[in-house]
Amino acid sequence: MYADYQRENSAPPVTRKALASLHGRVIRAQAVINRCQCQWDDLMLRVQALQDELDNVDNPQRSLVGGSGNACRGWVSRFSPTANWYWRIKVRGGKRG
Helix, strand or coil: CCCCCCHHHCCCCCCHHHHHHHHHHHHHHHHHHHHHHHHHHHHHHHHHHHHHHHHHCCCCCCCCCCCCCCCCCCHHHHCCHHHHHHHHHHHCCCCCC
């Protein structure tokens, strides 16, 4: 045993009630972590989409070329690449949010 270790200062005994409380706190903490991870992932997808739009503003071909692989998402992706370009760059370009 270590010289500075004292049995009186050790943790209280583990009870069923303490374990149940700890389990609830772990579940709540995991939910917060999962929520933050989803929010981060969504934010990164939005950033990539905005970066793709910024990269395509001066595209002479007037079609979306996505470096991140998500240039054509959502209902607009059913239309031609030129229609997507006009929608995302010219029509919706000033409306972020």
